[in-house]
Amino acid sequence: MKNILTLSQYTFREAMARKIFLTFFAVSSFVLILFVILFVSVSIEEMASMISVNGNEAFDFISKIVEVMKIAIIAPLFVGGLFLSIFSASSFIPNMLEKGSIDLLLSKPVSRAQIILGKFFGGFAIVLLNIAYLVVGLWLLIGVKFNVWDTSILLSIVMISFTFAVLYSLIILVGILTRSSILAMMLTYIIFFILSPVLLLRDKISILIDNVVVEYLLDGLYYIIPKTAELSNININIAQGLGIDEYQPIISSFLFMILTLALSITIFNKKDY
Amino acid sequence: MNSIEVNNLTKVYDSRFKKNAVTALKDFNLNVESGSIFGLLGPNGAGKTTLIKILLGITFPTKGSASILGEDISNYNVRKKIGYLPENHKFPNYLTGPEVLTYFSKLSGYENPNLNIRIDEMLALVKMDQWKKMKIKKYSKGMMQRLGLAQAMINDPELIFLDEPTDGVDPIGRKEIRDILVDVKNQGKTIFLNSHLLSEVELITDRVAILNKGIMLREGDVKELTISKELFKITIKGEPDEDNIKSALQDFLISKLEKNIVYVKLDSSDEIDKVIDSLRKNNFSILSVENQKNTLEDMFISLINETEKKI
Numbered sequence: 299m300k301n302i303l304t305l306s307q308y309t310f311r312e313a314m315a316r317k318i319f320l321t322f323f324a325v326s327s328f329v330l331i332l333f334v335i336l337f338v339s340v341s342i343e344e345m346a347s348m349i350s351v352n353g354n355e356a357f358d359f360i361s362k363i364v365e366v367m368k369i370a371i372i373a374p375l376f377v378g379g380l381f382l383s384i385f386s387a388s389s390f391i392p393n394m395l396e397k398g399s400i401d402l403l404l405s406k407p408v409s410r411a412q413i414i415l416g417k418f419f420g421g422f423a424i425v426l427l428n429i430a431y432l433v434v435g436l437w438l439l440i441g442v443k444f445n446v447w448d449t450s451i452l453l454s455i456v457m458i459s460f461t462f463a464v465l466y467s468l469i470i471l472v473g474i475l476t477r478s479s480i481l482a483m484m485l486t487y488i489i490f491f492i493l494s495p496v497l498l499l500r501d502k503i504s505i506l507i508d509n510v511v512v513e514y515l516l517d518g519l520y521y522i523i524p525k526t527a528e529l530s531n532i533n534i535n536i537a538q539g540l541g542i543d544e545y546q547p548i549i550s551s552f553l554f555m556i557l558t559l560a561l562s563i564t565i566f567n568k569k570d571y
Numbered sequence: 572m573n574s575i576e577v578n579n580l581t582k583v584y585d586s587r588f589k590k591n592a593v594t595a596l597k598d599f600n601l602n603v604e605s606g607s608i609f610g611l612l613g614p615n616g617a618g619k620t621t622l623i624k625i626l627l628g629i630t631f632p633t634k635g636s637a638s639i640l641g642e643d644i645s646n647y648n649v650r651k652k653i654g655y656l657p658e659n660h661k662f663p664n665y666l667t668g669p670e671v672l673t674y675f676s677k678l679s680g681y682e683n684p685n686l687n688i689r690i691d692e693m694l695a696l697v698k699m700d701q702w703k704k705m706k707i708k709k710y711s712k713g714m715m716q717r718l719g720l721a722q723a724m725i726n727d728p729e730l731i732f733l734d735e736p737t738d739g740v741d742p743i744g745r746k747e748i749r750d751i752l753v754d755v756k757n758q759g760k761t762i763f764l765n766s767h768l769l770s771e772v773e774l775i776t777d778r779v780a781i782l783n784k785g786i787m788l789r790e791g792d793v794k795e796l797t798i799s800k801e802l803f804k805i806t807i808k809g810e811p812d813e814d815n816i817k818s819a820l821q822d823f824l825i826s827k828l829e830k831n832i833v834y835v836k837l838d839s840s841d842e843i844d845k846v847i848d849s850l851r852k853n854n855f856s857i858l859s860v861e862n863q864k865n866t867l868e869d870m871f872i873s874l875i876n877e878t879e880k881k882i
């Protein structure tokens with residue numbers, strides 16, 4: 299446990315030392331500043347007059363505009379936050395596996411499973427911190443501006459970080475297998491931007507193609523590959539306080555993560571360095 | 572007691588194509604006594620680094636077994652009492668020297684309430700105390716090596732593995748490192764050294780093993796190995812005929828003959844009297860007789876050449 303903690307801590311430091319995480323913070327801060335400027339320069343009354351409603355409905359209107367804003371923020375946040383996180387985390391494992399570093403690490407009284415878990419939790423912690431910074435910042439801004447203190451948006455932190463953890467397990471596996479950060483990054487982006495959204499529409503595709511084999515193939519892929527597109531939808535729903543109507547994508551993605559980590563550890567345990 | 576025991580260790584690095592598989596170690600056996608400095612010598616690609624990597628769980632053996640400090644190598648906890656300086660090591664380059672030492676002492680599970688004092692001592696020992704604030708990425712090669720040595724000793728290990736410890740270090744630094752190693756040995760620790768610098772190894776090691784292509788060629792005391800066959804340089808007065816010298820010394824092994832200088836190899840130094848008698852009997856007059864001790868390097872080169880011919 300102590301070893302995992304030490305390794306996480308130094309993964310965290312490594313991330314902080316690399317400019318990429320500064321960029322992450324800078325982008326987050328920039329988004330927050332944009333909102334500050336927007337909120338300071340535009341008054342609630344002005345916003346109301348833009349959509350022409352009268353005073354009686356002002357309260358209703360505010361909660362509505364906050365809703366719209368949340369959706370407008372949360373969906374890009376999910377995509378943007380994960381895009382940056384994947385980018386920054388993809389080099390952790392290949393860096394660690396460099397000749398001269400890995401020798402030293404493996405010569406210490408740490409098990410290989412502890413090394414993988416240390417990298418996993420360290421990377422997770424830094425992404426969690428980044429996302430939390432941005433989401434809590436937005437929540438505070440909205441609260442101060444509209445006096446709406448709705449905590450459901452904060453659940454986004456959990457969902458985005460969870461989605462990252464799932465994808466990060468794949469980054470780790472590809473890193474162990476190929477030592478290539480580019481490959482790990484590409485594969486994750488392909489799942490995130492292409493495969494998962496496409497597989498979500500597999501019923502429609504099946505109708506178009508009308509082939510049993512393709513249908514089974516798509517179904518199979520759908521259940522194997524992390525369901526980031528659905529997680530994004532769930533994220534939007536819970537941020538609006540709508541709750542979760544289907545748990546299957548969360549559970550199957552979670553299983554994917556556990557299995558991928560277990561596989562990474564098994565492979566790492568057998569490798570010569 | 573032995574700090575390292577290796578039994579019939581074989582390592583084959585598999586390749587996607589069978590014919591490219593490399594046998595880095597073959598039926599290797601070795602015992603290293605506690606409290607000694609042991610040197611493993613061999614040309615590039617002999618399998619020296621592979622042996623250390625197997626002992627430390629970095630690479631896995633294909634066959635055979637080994638133990639360090641009485642524990643099987645698969646038990647990673649034993650590495651708490653181990654120090655290691657890998658060849659071409661890399662440290663997290665965003666850290667400073669003291670931060671590197673803190674990191675690796677934590678990973679080694681080293682508990683010391685006065686860790687900072689220990690770190691200062693170690694940095695002073697390897698003469699790195701004036702660069703405490705510098706980040707690793709700005710280090711020179713020799714500085715890296717010095718910090719690497721400090722790192723290998725930070726957890727007060729019982730057994731230290733050093734892979735080319737003086738690589739890139741200036742001559743004064745090399746002498747300093749040798750002194751440190753002797754000092755560490757005098758504290759009862761065991762040091763396992765890989766090196767090409769035979770003249771250096773000769774100065775500090777108690778025992779050496781010579782390895783080529785994964786096979787152990789010889790193992791023994793440095794003194795025994797270098798003096799076992801003694802070499803004498805005899806200078807003869809005048810310009811003697813080489814063939815006459817050869818016939819005079821036909822019962823002895825002449826290793827080199829150059830004009831009036833002849834080198835003879837003897838099984839024991841007692842035989843030198845007979846050599847001189849034979850020369851005198853044949854009316855050669857002798858200017859000087861010098862005992863030429865083989866250096867480790869001579870021995871190494873002739874041994875490797877001999878085996879290369881056989882293969």
Ligand SMILES: Nc1ncnc2c1ncn2[C@@H]1O[C@H](COP(=O)(O)OP(=O)(O)OP(=O)(O)O)[C@@H](O)[C@H]1O
Pocket residue numbers: 570571584585593594595613614615616617618619620621622658
């Ligand atoms: N990871 C690896 N995969 C495949 N072959 C390897 C690997 N590591 C080493 N080898 C091969 O094993 C042999 C022994 O290598 P090793 O590094 O142990 O030699 P060495 O004695 O330390 O050499 P040097 O003096 O150059 O450091 C070499 O033929 C090398 O090519």
Ligand SMILES: [Mg+2]
Pocket residue numbers: 619620621658734765
């Ligand atoms: Mg080597």
